[in-house]
Amino acid sequence: MSRAAGQPITEETAYTVSAYWCCVRVISETVGQMPWRIHERTSSGQRVAEYHPADRLVNRIPNREQDAATWRELMLRWVLTWGNAYSEIVRDSSYRPIELWPIEPWRVAPLRADNALWYEVQQADGDPVTLPAADVLHFRGLGDDLVGWSVLRYAARSLGLSMAQEESMAAQQENGAKLSGILRPPGAGSFTREKTDAIAAAWQQQNAGSKNHGRVYLINQGIEFTPLSMPNTDAQLLESRQFSVIDICRFMRVPPHKVFDLTRATFSNITHQSLEFQTDTIGPWIVKLEQQVNRKLISPAAAGRFFSKINANAILRMDPDTRANWYTRLRDLGVFSPNQIAALEDMDTVGADGDVRLVPVNMQTLERAAAPPAPPPHVVPTATDDEDGERADEAADNG
Template identity: 25%
Template sequence: MNIETDTATLNDESFLEWVGIKRDSESKKPTSDVTYFTCLKMMSETVAKMPWKLYQKTNKGISEPIDNDIARLMKQRPNPFMTPTTFWNAVEMNRNHYGNAYVYVRRKFKRKKYGGEYKALDMWIMPSDRVQIIVDDKGIFAGKGKIWYLYSDEYSGEQYIFRTEDVLHFKTSHCLNGIVGLPVQYILKQTVEGVIESQRFLNSLYKNGLTAKAVLEYTGELNEDAVTKLRQTFERFGAGSQNTGKILPVPLGMKLTPLDIKLTDSQFIELKKYSALQIAAAFGIKPNQINDYEKSSYSNSEMQQLSFYVDTMLFVLKQYEEEVNYKLLSDDETEDGLYFKMNEKVLLRTDSKTQMEILKEGINNGIETVNEARRKLDLMDMEGGDTLIVNGTYVPLTKVGAAYDKAEEQDTEENSDSDNPINEPNTEGGENTDQDEQEQETAETNEPDTDQEGGEDDGEENELHKKKSNEKND
C-alpha cells in the first residue's frame, strides 16, 4: 500500500499488515476450536438455565421461595440491560475462558430510624482481562492484608478500585493460591494449539481442492525467476478448489508427480478425536455432550447427565451459592435464615411418564401435597389440595408398633391366668382367698346334720322292739 496516494479502511488487509496485525491471528484463538467452544457453551448455558431462589430456614423447616428486592435482582433483572440468563451465561463464560469472573455489585446506603444498611441496586460484569487483583500487604488503602480489585475501562481508559465486599469473584477449580484461578486454555495450551493447527491443515486441504503437494520434474537448467514462473503457472491451473476436476496441461519433457499423503496413514481422525476428548475432560464435559457416542448410547444418557451434575457442576454451583450468600445477604438476613440456592432440578428433568410416577409416589406417601405437585407441572392450585394424604392403613410415626405392644400385653395376661387357676385355692393368700372361704361355707351348709339323723334311728328301733314283745305275750 502506498500511504501517500492510496486510501484504506481500518479493516483492509494491507492496513492491518502495515501496522503488524495479521488476520489469521484470529484463527489461533482457543475459541476457534470447535471442542473448546462447545465446552464453553455447555458450561455457560448449564449455569444460565438454573434459576436462583431465596429460601428461609425456620423451626418448622424450609419455607417457600421468598420474593423481595434482592431476590428480584437475582431472578428478574441484574441490571437494566441484561436478563438473568444472559447475565449468568456471560459470567460463566468469563470464568472458564479466563479462569476468573468478576461482578461488581453497586450499592446505596439506605437510612433507617436507627442507623441504616447498604442495599444492592444492580450488578455489572467486569471483563476478566480488564481486572487486576491487588493484595494490600502494606495497608496503603484501608487495612493491611485486604484484597482490592482494580478495573480498567477499555472505552474511557479510567480506572476504578473496588472493595472485595463489592465484587463477586468466581474462579476455576485449578487455583493454587485460593485467590486467582487458572483457565483451561493456559493449562492445556499445547493441546489446544495442536488441535488448532490440525484444523488449519484440514482447511488448507479443502482450499486446495483436497490436492496434496506435488513434485514437478523437468530437464535442463532454469534460473530462479523461471522456476518461480513455472511453479505459479502450474498452481494457477491445478491449485485451489476452483480448479477441482479440471485438466492440468503438462509441457513436453516435464512430469508432475503428486505426493500421496493419506490422512488415514497418519491417523489424523484418531488423533483429532483424542485431543477433543482431552479438552472435554479438562472441562469435566462427558463424551456424549460433544457428540461422541462411541462408548455410550442414548439409553444411558440420563445417567451420564446425572454424572455430569455430580462430578462437574456440583462444585461450580456450590461455589456460586457460597459467594452470593456471603456478599449479597446482610448479617441480619443470614441470621434470619435467608439463603440463595440455584434450582439444580432443571438438570435432572426426565420424560413425562417418569415425572408423573415420581409425583404420584410423592403424593401417595405424604411427601408433598397435590397442589405442590401441580405447581411443578405449572398448573393452578385446587381447593383442598394443600392437605397431605396417605393410605388409610398407614399409622403415625409415633404409633408405629403399638399393635405389637398390645399383643404382648395379652400374652402376658394369659400366661398369668394359667399359672394361678380360679378353682385351686391359693395357699399364699392371694386374690382367691375370699372366694375359697365362700365356697367352704356353702359346702358346710349343704352337709346333713348327723346328730339329728342318729336320734331318729334310735326311736324307730325301740318301737319295733316293743311290738315284738307284745306279740310273744299274746
C-alpha cells in the same frame, strides 16, 4: 499471550476452537437457565423469599441493563476463560443490595491490606479505585487463595494443537490436499524455466482447492505423471483432532457428548453421562455461586434464616412416563401436592383442594411396627336378646 504449536493463545483466539467454545457455552448456558431464588427457613420447612432484595437480583434483574440469565452466563463465561468473574454490589442507604454490575476480570486485581481483602479496579481514565471485599461478588475457578487460574494457562498446548490442525486442514484444502505425484518431461528431456512455471500454474489452477478435489486433469505435450505413495495422513489428522477434543473436554471437565462427540457414547451410558455432567461439571459451579451470594448478599444477622438456592432439577426433563412415576412416588409420600406437581409442569393449579398432601392410610411408624401388640380391652358381659326374652317369658309365667 502464550504460544503453542506455533499458534498465539489468548482468551479471544481460544474461542476459535469449537470444542473449547462449546464447553464454555454448555456450562454457562446450562447454569444460566436454572431458577435461582432466595429461600427462607420456616417452622414448617422453607419457602421462596420473593420480598428479599437479593431474590430480584439473582432471579430477575441484576441491574438496569441485563436480565438474570444474561448476567449469569457472563459470569460463568468469564470465570471459565479468565479464571475469575467479578460484579460490584451497589447498596442503598440501608445497606441492602440493589444492583449487581459486572466488572471485566482483566481490570481487577485482588490485594490484601490492613488485614483485609480489597479489589483494585482500573477505570477507563486509568485511575484505580479500591472496593472492599464485601461489595464485590467474586466467582473463581481452581486457583490460589486470592484468584482463580485461567484454564488457558494450562490448556494452551491442547488449544494450540487444535488450532494448528485446523490451519493444516484448511491449507490442505486450499493447496490441493497433498502431493500425489510428479510431472516429468517426455523421455530424458527437460523443461525450460518458463515452461515449468506455465505447467505448474496450469496444474495449480486445475487441481488446487476443495472444489477441484477428485477432478480429472488431461495431460498433454508428452508429460508423464508419476503417482507417489503417501501414508494415510488424513486419517491420522482426523484421529489427532478427535484426541484434541477429548483433551479439551478433560480440562473443562465436560463429557464429550456435550460437545457433540458421540464416539464413545451409547444408548446405555449416555443417561449416566448426563447425570455425571450435572453432578461433576455443573454441581461445583452451583455451590460456588450459591455460597458467594450467601456471603455477600445476605446479611450475617439473617444468614441462618435466608439462603440462596439454584434448582438443578430444572434441567432434568425426563421422558413423560418416568416423570409421571417420579411425581406419583413423591405425591404418595406426601412430598408433593397436586398443585406443586402442576406448577413443576407449568400447568394451571386446581385451587385450594390441590394444596392437600396425601399419604397412604396403611402406613405406620417403625416404632409402632416394632412395639408388642396392645392387650384387648376388658369387656363386661351383657345379656343377649335371647336371654332377655327368656327372662320375660319366665316372669309372665310366674305372674
